[in-house]
Amino acid sequence: MGFGYSSSCLDDQHQQQQQHDVVFQDDENDLRSLLQILPHDLHENLLNEPKRARLLEVILDLGRMPEARYHGELGGQYLRRTVVSLKELEHAQNAVGDFGGDNRAGIEGTLHRISAIKSRKGLIVGLTCRVGRAVSGQIDMLYDMLQYEKSILFVGRPGVGKTTVLREIARVLSDEFHKRVVIIDTSNEIGGDGNIPHAAIGGARRMQVTEPSMQHKVMIEAVENHMPEAIIVDEIGTAAEALACRSIAQRGVMLIATAHGQQLENILKNPTLSDLVGGVETVTLGDGEAQARRSQKTILERQAPPTFEFLIEMRQRHYWVTHQTEKSVDILLRGKSPQVEVRRRDKKFKVVIERSKSYDECEP
Structure with missing residues (x-):
């Protein structure tokens, strides 16, 4: 089709300044701010996880084992053998604050997103804690x-x-x-x-x-x-x-x-x-x-x-x-x-x- 570009590869000045690979920046402070809303044992496990730079999201569903999902991997990885309790979900909710009309909330100063799943009575029964990175x-x-x-x-x-x-x-x-x-x-x-x-x-x-x-x-x-x-x-x-x-x-x-x-x-x-x-x-x-x-x-x-x-x-x-x-x-x-x-x-x-x-x- 051709959009008027002079080369099949981008070899302009901008690319010369950007020769590094596309990477997920492992911002320790940003990641800690997300992990702090999780149950303490999950916080420590994920902080010491070698793959933490590729962490995509953490799933907390009432009565199910917590799960971590990573970029480039199919499926998820269970984080422990015990299930998520209502108390743990309430702790995460209190740490985040109010959810908007789209059932989403964030953590101030970060790009993280927390999305809620609610019961018919409005009780939060699941959270998707999505890692936001620049x-x-x-x-x-x-x-x-x-x-x-x-x-x-x-x-x-x-x-x-x-x-x-x-x-x-x-x-x-x-x-x-x-x-x-x-x-x-x-x-x-x-x-x-x-x-x-x-x-x-x-x-x-x-x-x-x-x-x-x-x-x-x-x-x-x-x-x-x-x-x-x-x-x-x-x-x-x-x-x-x-x-x-x-x-x-x-x-x-x-x-x-x-x-x-x-x-x-x-x-x-x-x-x-x-x-x-x-x-x-x-x-x-x-x-x-x-x-x-x-x-x-x-x-x-x-x-x-x-x-x-x-x-x-x-x-x-x-x-x-x-x-x-x-x-x-x-x-x-x-x-x-x-x-x-x-x-x-x-x-x-x-x-x-x-x-x-x-x-x-x-x-x-």
């Missing part, structure tokens, strides 16, 4: 694209690193590109919990959202009140949020966002979110036009220009499929396979771009 190096995968100042939508399964990428984009746009950046931080996942945002977002400003249902209103408020050149928002999932995205894009503001879905087709088939990629409408052709196109008389076409010029499918943490949204949508609606760019890391963690690859040949 991961360096991910920006190399799309640093060149940011220079075009176009809106980008990320899709991918949970845990593939979408929020981590948003955080680093916020830092680079504000500190290196010197743009006015505002983050709409609905669950404080991007900028961390507390009133002072985490240093990982650089000079970007952060607007917190009191209730998840208010996210679309805060998005519009950011544009109207704070004159951003770029807005960053996580987890677009409602029609109101999709409409707010279109309104922001029409005002000439660069928009970087994630949406629920794993691939472009998921967004196209989602009536709530399809507007993000231009929407879909049914069109009836005349006999002559249908014959000229060699198609049926009733076809699907893109309804409007897409809100996001680029869409990136994060298939894996280091394997991305990049679409020029308008072209890919039009070709997919014709039942054909578009040409895409694959951005991946080789065995030496160097970023490689594969141009003009058929979409149906990309790795699952």
